Amino acid sequence: MRPVLAGLALALVATPALAQTQPVASAPPTAAPDPARLAVARELADKLIPQGMYQRMMGENFNRMMESMVGSAAEIPMRDFAQMGGMSEQDVAALGQTTLRELMEIYDPYWKERQQRMMRSMMGEMGKLMSTLEPKVRVALARAYAREYTLPELQDLQRFFATPAGSHYARSSMELMMGPDMTQAMAEAMPQIMQQMPALVQAAQAGTKDLPPPRKPEDLTPEQREKILKLLGPKAEQPAKK
Template identity: 90%
Template sequence: MKTLVTAILVAVASPALAQTQSVPPAQATAAPDPARLAVARELADKLIPQGMYQRMMGGNFNRMMESMVGSAADIPVRDFAKMGGMSEADVAALGQTTLREVMEIYDPYWQERQQRMMRSMMGEMGKLMATLEPKVRVALARAYAREYTLPELQELQRFFATPAGSHYARSSMELMMGPDMTQAMAEAMPEIMQQMPALVQAAQAGTKDLPPPRKAEDLTPEQREKILKLLGSKAEQPAKK
């Protein structure tokens, strides 16, 4: 279940950071136009006001995560089994038993444990995002400076100066974690889980022509020595008789 929580967390949090990647990395090496960047910085300050991510993690995002994990717990165990590669016959034998039904037998405090774990994770995530917020703001400004022309940026600036624009700027990001999005993500969990086996199969198909990774016993003495040096360790010396 911890893996499920982490996977959901990453899936939901990634779009918030991905907003800064509207251009390919190759283009991001060149400095944006200074005039456009100056205006874009003002826009980024309005779109990501101070403390925004910590507020999101402490309230809306926490509720979204609890709702999504709760929805995932009501998905039949057989859907998880498909992700693990269980045969169709074995999957069919599992019936409609849900993850929640199984977990409540293993752990009578399962639901309370999940909620406490979620709140603790969100608290730490809020602290992390608070430290990342200035970097995200800078990256967003650079992305806007590349994506929009100076007249377009100035038009956005004028819009953000209006009551409606100001309201939009300070609330648009947080609305993505609001109750409507929370409900939509929770409702989508069964469909997401049903598609997971296909995603896993696609990933496996994409690498099927590659040799399997080496195991420790497959390494030559030279390769072992190289790894030990990279990790700052020394090769074991044979025991003296």
């Protein structure tokens, strides 16, 4: 259970940033943007994603946001988690208002500190990773801007970014998403998110109910087993050592 909250918080906040770098396999190929628009868009992308931006975003403000979200989630009654997991209404009602924090403090007296250290360690590594991806994000953002905006619109943005207010906006707009105001909003939203989670799980189940269940190992034919062994490589075909 300990990594659950960390993973949930990371998924809720970090995913929008990561999504900028993730290729969509099903997306149709797109034509190259207009070179004139792309040239201006590249300048804008450089201002919107300055060097080291992600490292700063994953710094202290992000850590505070994550810790606030995890802390809020820890105060959610266990019955909400149980309902999300498919427990019957009768069993859920028997759980009362016991929170995840109360339960985890029995299992692990250092639970809160462990969560904070795990989160900060994860965010430190995430900051390093995202810093290596910054050039790709700038290229992607420039192409997106070149397709979305006309050349006159891009030039208007260029002139705005050259002003003191525009320069301030460009370098700070994305980092503000990790600021104290967003931290408070995300922390306050956690109970509502968890309350809605069972409905999301049910919707996912309903969307796949007509599909056959995944195969179990015992369901595989000899041909399928052989194919898996070949895909996994020669080491997979060797018997396990006793």
